[in-house]
Amino acid sequence: MAVTDGVVVWIGQDSVGHALHPDAEVIELDGAFVAPAFVDAHVHATSAGLLLTGLDLTKSSSVDELLEKVRAAEGPLVWGHGWDETRWPENRPPTRAEIDEAAQGKTVYLSRIDVHSALVSSDLITDEARTADGFSADGHLSRAAHHLVRGAAKAAITPEQREAAQLTFLRHAASKGIASVHECAGPDISGEDDLRELLAHTEGPEVVAYWGAHELPGVPVRGLAGDHFVDGAIGSRTAALTEPYADAATSGALYLDGRQIADHLIKCTELGVQAGFHVIGDAGMAAVIEGFALAEKALGTPALASARHRLEHVEMVSAEQAQQLAGWGVIASVQPLFDAEWGGPTGMYVQRLGDERGVGLNPFSRLAAAGVALALGSDTPVTAIDPWAAVKAAVHHKTEGHGISPRAAFTAHTRGGWRAAGVMDGLTGTLQPGAPATYAVWETGDLVVAGSDARVQRWSTDPRSGVPGLPDLTGPAPVCVRTVLNGRTIYERK
Structure with missing residues (x-):
């Protein structure tokens, strides 16, 4: 493959390439393979970076282990993420009294794995939070109360900590063969200053910015989309359901109704920007369907569909709804590692929703069969940035x-x-003449190919290749050697 000025100009036999480009800088791959670089279609850069640089609770196995990590953490602010009480023997999160005791005077903010609720120390709780929806006198906070205390915790992060977190995240993403990330920012998630600083970084993957709110921010964004919340999350019992949760007397929270969704779609379509929403529960999806139907009546199908509006997560969707979404040109930004983490007959989804509903989430084949365009991502820090694992899931x-x-x-x-x-x-996202030279180089081990008399050969694990003996993604993932964005190397393994 030959690249000039960041564009692929030729692909073909090696000897021909050398003849056509005799003065080129040559990089020998020694058996590694090249494929289009990954795009993570849903990230939260600063929060993901804080997980990499701060208190990682994703592997905590009990209440006591979490509390011990809080005791050992340095202050004055302890920002942690990733606890999941459904995997603990106690099957409960710590109380606020337990958090305060472990904090020993430090300010503590610990988001749940889905980032829709959090454990906090008492000093973060304002009078406004005490009267807000989702407040608990001694437990974790959700809904509006969580947004308020999260804002207070964010304000305690220094500019130096934020910059370090963002750069750590961008470098980590590049090391995973990712050349672009979609930052799903918003007033209740990260704030304008955070997004402005993220977009100012020139190293690492390209950042595509989304803002989850009704009004455009003072920062250039691709759309008023991403985490514009229609509802919450299954794990925090805030995803909006048509029937109550199996393990609690609640049906979740619906933050936007059909009329509000329609108004947002109409406004964004007329502005020429993408609209989009976070939607997980079936009642949330019903509201989205109602909103699109109302917007279609106002705008007409061609105008609505050509805007290519997007939905994040789309975990509970019927076959009929999938067909409707396809007709409206909707893009579904989905996270396969959600199923890997919480799906199956014994996973968190079944705990929250029961046996029948709990195994029906994240139906990727249903969406694809209906013609809904899919974009995969991680929602990091909710799940890890690991694109090969996401493909496998x-x-x-x-x-x-x-x-x-x-x-x-x-x-x-x-x-x-x-x-x-x-x-x-x-062209973008492919490797052919005229396409941007955005790719990753992957190294694989020696693989025994079935039917080859046990001869050891080095085979590409590019899952598109159709090579006989191609691994079925159950073995070790390829290791990234180099990541290139528009001809510029943004990661090279040392």
Whole structure:
């Protein structure tokens, strides 16, 4: 492959390439393979960076272990993330009294794995939070109360800490073969200053910014989309359901109704920007369907569909709804590692929703079969940035029949991410003459190919290749050697 000025200009036989480009700088790959770089279609850069530089609770196995980590953490602010009480023997989070005791005077903010609720020390709780929806006198906070205390915790992060977190995240993403990330920012998530500083960084993957609110911020964004909340999350019992949760007397929270959704879609379509929403529960999806139907009546189908509005997560969706979304040109930004983490007959979804509903989430094949365009992402720090693991999870879904092919999954995590951000040139996200030279180089081990008399050969694990003996994504993932964005190397393994 030959690259000039950041563009692929030729692909073909090695000897021909050397003849056509005799003065080129040559990089020998020694058996590694090249593929289009990944795009992570849903990230929260600063929060993900704080997980990498701060208190990682994703592996905590009990209440006592979490509390011990808080005691050992340095202050004055302890920012942690990733606890999941559904995996603990106590099957409960710590109380506020337990957090205060472990804090020993430090300010503590610990977001749940889904970032829709948090454990906090008492000094973070304002009078406004005490009267807000989702407040608990001695437990974790959710809904509006959580947004208020999260804002207070964010204000305690120094500019130096924020910059370090953002740069750590961008470098980490590049090391995973990712050349672009979609930052899903918003007033209740990160704030304008955070987004402005993130966009100012020139190293690492390209950042595509979304703002989850009704009004445009003072920062350039691709759309008023991303985490514009229609509802919450299953784990925090805030995703809006048509029937109550199996393990609690609540049906979650609906933050936007059909009319509000329609107004947002109409406004964004007329402004020429993408609209989008975070939606997880079936009642949330019903509101989204109602909103799109109302917007279609006002705008007409061609105008609405051509805007390529997007939905984040889309965890509970019927076959009929999937067909409707496809007709409206909707892009579904989905996270396969959600199923890997919480799907299956014994996972958190079943705990929260019961046996029948709990195994029906994240039906990627249903969306794809209906013609809904898919873009894969991590929602990091909710799940790890690990694109090969996401491709594997999309293929090997824990509910039979919900997975998609390796080719479809790989395409959704590469070209699909560019399309979701409005890049529709037919070249970006591919490797062919005229395409941006945005790719990753991957190293694989020696693999024994079936039917080859046990000869050891080095095979590409590019899941699109169709090579006989191609691994089925159940073995070790390829290791990134180099990540290139528009011809510029943004990561090289030392």
